[in-house]
Amino acid sequence: MVCKGVSLVLAMLVAAMLPAKAVAGAWTLPEGFGQVIVSGYWGEAMEAYGSDGEAEAIPLFQKAEINLYAEYGVTDRLTAILRSEAKTYASEEAPSLDAARFGLTGGGARLLVWEGESVVLSAEIVGRVATPFDRRARAEERGGEVDLRLMAGQNFQIGSWSAYADIQGAYRIGIEGRADAFVMDLSLGVRPQPRLLLLAQSFNALALSREGAPVAEPTEHKLQLSAVYDISPRLSLQAGGVATVAGRDALRETALLTAVWLRF
Numbered sequence: 001m002v003c004k005g006v007s008l009v010l011a012m013l014v015a016a017m018l019p020a021k022a023v024a025g026a027w028t029l030p031e032g033f034g035q036v037i038v039s040g041y042w043g044e045a046m047e048a049y050g051s052d053g054e055a056e057a058i059p060l061f062q063k064a065e066i067n068l069y070a071e072y073g074v075t076d077r078l079t080a081i082l083r084s085e086a087k088t089y090a091s092e093e094a095p096s097l098d099a100a101r102f103g104l105t106g107g108g109a110r111l112l113v114w115e116g117e118s119v120v121l122s123a124e125i126v127g128r129v130a131t132p133f134d135r136r137a138r139a140e141e142r143g144g145e146v147d148l149r150l151m152a153g154q155n156f157q158i159g160s161w162s163a164y165a166d167i168q169g170a171y172r173i174g175i176e177g178r179a180d181a182f183v184m185d186l187s188l189g190v191r192p193q194p195r196l197l198l199l200a201q202s203f204n205a206l207a208l209s210r211e212g213a214p215v216a217e218p219t220e221h222k223l224q225l226s227a228v229y230d231i232s233p234r235l236s237l238q239a240g241g242v243a244t245v246a247g248r249d250a251l252r253e254t255a256l257l258t259a260v261w262l263r264f
Contacts, residue, residue, distance in 0.1 A: 025166045025187065026122045026153035028112045029073030035263045039238070041065040043255030049220075049247040061251060063089040065103075077112040081126055104128035104144055110151070118156065124149040129175065143176030147183070163190045172205075179217035182206040197228040199240070207249070218250030226257060236261035 029035070044062045047055040070082040085103035106128030114121040129144030149170035156163055170183040186202040201224040207217035226240020238259035244252050 025164070026110075026120050026151035026168070028077055028079040028110055028120075028122065029071055031073045031075050033263070034070065034072035035261060037067075037069040037238075037259055037261050039065075039067045039069070039257060039259035041067065041242075041255055041257055043242070043253045045244075045251040045253040047252040049218075049244075049250045049252060051248055053246065053248050055252050058251075059092045061089070061091045061253075063087065063253075063255075071110075074109075079110045080107065081109060081124070082107040083126065083128060102131040105131050106144070108147070119152070119154045122151040122153075124151060143174065143178045145175060145178055146173040147171075148173070149183075158190060161190055161192050163188070165189075174217070180208040181217055182208070195230040197230075199224070199226045199228065201226075218247055220244050220247035220250040224257070228259075228261065234263045236263075 042062075042064050044060060046057060046060055048058045048061075049055050065085060065087040068082070068084045072080045074080050084105040086100055087103050088100040106126065108124065108126030110122050110124040112120060112122050125146065125148055127144065127146045147170050149168055151166065151168045153164060153166040156165070164187075166185075166187040166189075168183070168185040170185075172181045172183055174180050182205070184202075184204045184206075186204075188200045190198045192198065203220075203222040203224065205218070205220055207219045222242055222244050224240060224242045226238055228236050228238040230236045238257070238261065240257045242253075242255040242257055244250060244254075
């Protein structure tokens with residue numbers, strides 16, 4: 001029971017390091033076009049999955065985040081990517097702005113490998129590291145990661161509704177003690193109206209143990225449902241919810257997600 005309790009405490013700490021998910025598909029942007037997604041995330045958990053996958057009660061854990069995700073079409077086949085985040089979290093008390101800190105920051109690129117009539121295949125690499133000016137970051141929040149990803153997307157119709165499906169598989173390399181992980185992300189988007197996009201997404205990470213890692217990375221399976229409404233061709237608003245439905249060494253977390261999409 002002591003080992004299991006330690007595992008649950010570590011799950012709370014590692015969860016604070018994990019970012020909320022931005023929407024990004026296999027498609028590249030046209031040359032000279034860009035978009036910026038600024039998302040807010042509020043999550044809490046009263047249970048955590050132990051190393052055996054069973055959920056147990058923990059003190060109330062709360063986390064707030066602001067995430068920045070930006071893309072720019074360098075060419076029609078190459079899209080540059082920038083990601084950053086700021087967060088605050090606490091257990092048994094409300095998170096405070098005084099405890100807020102930057103998370104991992106970095107960038108990369110997505111390359112269109114093949115394009116058919118309705119199908120695209122892409123490859124992506126994104127590297128992120130802890131910001132050196134965040135003096136308050138704990139040792140386990142430092143280091144970084146490199147995400148190597150293959151992506152496939154397809155457009156199709158559901159009756160009169162336009163839709164798309166996106167599947168992504170990645171190997172995430174941990175830097176400076178962070179563990180590696182296999183990642184699989186799935187997305188289904190449907191437009192019942194020209195201005196409304198309904199999204200159902202599944203985010204899955206299978207952690208790989210690494211000797212010397214300060215804490216065990218979590219294995220987790222998350223479901224996210226959201227809606228994106230186009231206010232104008234340049235501005236969209238997103239709102240939805242996220243839940244961790246299974247995992248090991250991970251919080252059983254529920255969260256609210258809001259975002260602003262800006263296109264230029």
